[in-house]
Amino acid sequence: MWKEDVTVGVTIGQAAKAVDVNVETIRYYHRIGLLPLPPRAHGSIRRYSIDSVRRLSFIRRAQQLGFSLDEIAELLQLEKTRSCGSARNIAEAKLADVTRKIADLSSIQNYLASLVRRCKAGKTADCPIFEALLPLS
């Protein structure tokens, strides 16, 4: 006999495996309203549609791009209107953010590199790392 609903979509475990995420994480996304609860088939067990899984994988990809869950929620809201301008605003803000972070890290990189370089070159007696970082006593 053909059980119509039960096999439509995947279980939470399969969805989790598909996007390489913890089952508890998916539940957490439900809790905070980031991912709508999928329909239940017969029993109490949820079935995740292809769309649900795609939404989940979007969340992970956006996270990798440095978006917070709040920002991701905002982006997912935009899906309803498909407002190109709003999405671009968010993307541009995030781009500015990332650019600033890169600049900050670059100056840290330069400083650390110069410390290491001078440390390698110099005598052990006056290690520039200690001089720069630990000006105690």
Add this chain to the structure above:
Amino acid sequence: MWKEDVTVGVTIGQAAKAVDVNVETIRYYHRIGLLPLPPRAHGSIRRYSIDSVRRLSFIRRAQQLGFSLDEIAELLQLEKTRSCGSARNIAEAKLADVTRKIADLSSIQNYLASLVRRCKAGKTADCPIFEALLPLS
């Protein structure tokens, strides 16, 4: 009359102001063992020496360089031996870390920039941001 001890060093509030940090933060550093408790003069009020304040300011500077409090504790441990090689190892590890972060952020930057650029150029109908980030339905 000359009160010898009481005026040696500064109070927590002055120390906090000197390195632009919250009083509670200093107490927190004591709690986690990052900053040793300074001696008390007469009453129960702590007096922070110049060295204490320098140590505190080192913590903040190292934080700005991206070191975690754990790593900073490690660096402060090294002060005892002044082991140049160990310090260089830590600095080099952090440098590698920072370099990797920059690389990650750069690819994110490229991707976001290309999305924004294409979004500006294209027609509103097929916004690349939605296509790239929201491949739902």
Add this chain to the structure above:
DNA sequence: TGTATCCCTGTACCCAAGTACGGAGTCAAG
């Protein structure tokens, strides 16, 4: 001497993004 401003300890709370777990229900295979 009053009062205003610090300081003390201890405890609880904050944020983001989860993770862990207990106790019960469900489902498929053997």
Add this chain to the structure above:
DNA sequence: CTTGACTCCGTACTTGGGTACAGGGATACA
């Protein structure tokens, strides 16, 4: 029909880096 793997819900805990009180001392200045 039992076993084992999976799922449910709810609640509590985690990490890192702090903040915020409450309820008392201490100190400084007029």
